Every structure is written in structure tokens, then in C-alpha cells.
Amino acid sequence: MDKMKVLFVCIYNTARSVIAETIFNSLAKNWIAExxxxxxAEEIDPIVRKLLNEKGLKVKEKPQSIWELDxxxxxxxxxxxxxxxxxxxPTKKPVKSWYIEDPKxxxxxVYEKVFKEIEEKVKELVEKID
Numbered sequence: 391m392d393k394m395k396v397l398f399v400c401i402y403n404t405a406r407s408v409i410a411e412t413i414f415n416s417l418a419k420n421w422i423a424e425x426x427x428x429x430x431a432e433e434i435d436p437i438v439r440k441l442l443n444e445k446g447l448k449v450k451e452k453p454q455s456i457w458e459l460d461x462x463x464x465x466x467x468x469x470x471x472x473x474x475x476x477x478x479x480p481t482k483k484p485v486k487s488w489y490i491e492d493p494k495x496x497x498x499x500v501y502e503k504v505f506k507e508i509e510e511k512v513k514e515l516v517e518k519i520d
Contacts, residue, residue: 431453
């Protein structure tokens with residue numbers, strides 16, 4: 391049986407959505423996560439990569455854009471962005487919105503806080519759907 395799929399979306403696919411995807415895939419058994427951005431950055435935020443690696447989590451290689459994906463192949467989509475920056479996605483699939491601060495350009499403490507907030511939300515999601 392194919393695993394169910396969740397897509398985490400943020401603006402550039404460099405921090406919040408990558409954290410969510412990475413944590414989700416480390417916990418879920420019957421689902422698999424991917425992540426993408428509304429726009430695509432050149433690389434994953436180096437602070438995010440380091441933070442996830444320090445926690446023993448494997449990070450994807452590079453960002454991708456939602457416009458490169460078929461949104462209909464996902465069973466659930468979760469936007470992970472600040473409230474003012476979230477967009478309506480062109481899909482009929484269920485979309486959840488998590489309003490989470492963008493850590494880009496901020497202190498390591500903010501990255502840690504964002505990681506913990508996403509980790510809690512991902513754990514709740516996995517418990518609910520997996």
C-alpha cells in the first residue's frame with residue numbers, strides 16, 4: 391500500500407517547511423512528507439541545516455517550488471507561515487494553516503523556538519493521522 395502524503399508549504403522552502411518535513415518523516419510510519427515554497431530559494435537555510443543535523447535529523451538537499459508539483463497527489467497540505475504571508479493554494483485538497491514566525495535573519499534562539507513550536511505541532515498531527 392502506498393503511504394499517504396502531506397506537503398508542508400512556506401514562502402521559500404528554506405526553514406519552517408523544511409523543519410516540518412524533516413520532523414514529520416522522522417516520526418510518521420504510514421505517511422510521508424515533502425515540502426515546498428511559494429517561491430524557491432537557492433538553498434536550505436544553513437542555520438536550519440545545522441540545527442536539524444545537530445538533532446540527528448537528515449535534511450533534504452535543496453528547496454523546491456509548489457509550482458513544480460502536482461498538489462492533487464497530496465492527501466493533506468499544511469501551510470507553515472506568518473499569518474500575513476499565507477496564501478490560498480490552488481487545490482481542492484484539505485489545507486491546514488499553522489502561523490509560525492519566520493526565523494530567517496534572527497538569532498539561534500528564535501530558530502530553536504520555531505523548531506520546538508513546529509515539533510509540537512507535527513507530533514500532534516502525527517498522533518492524529520498516522
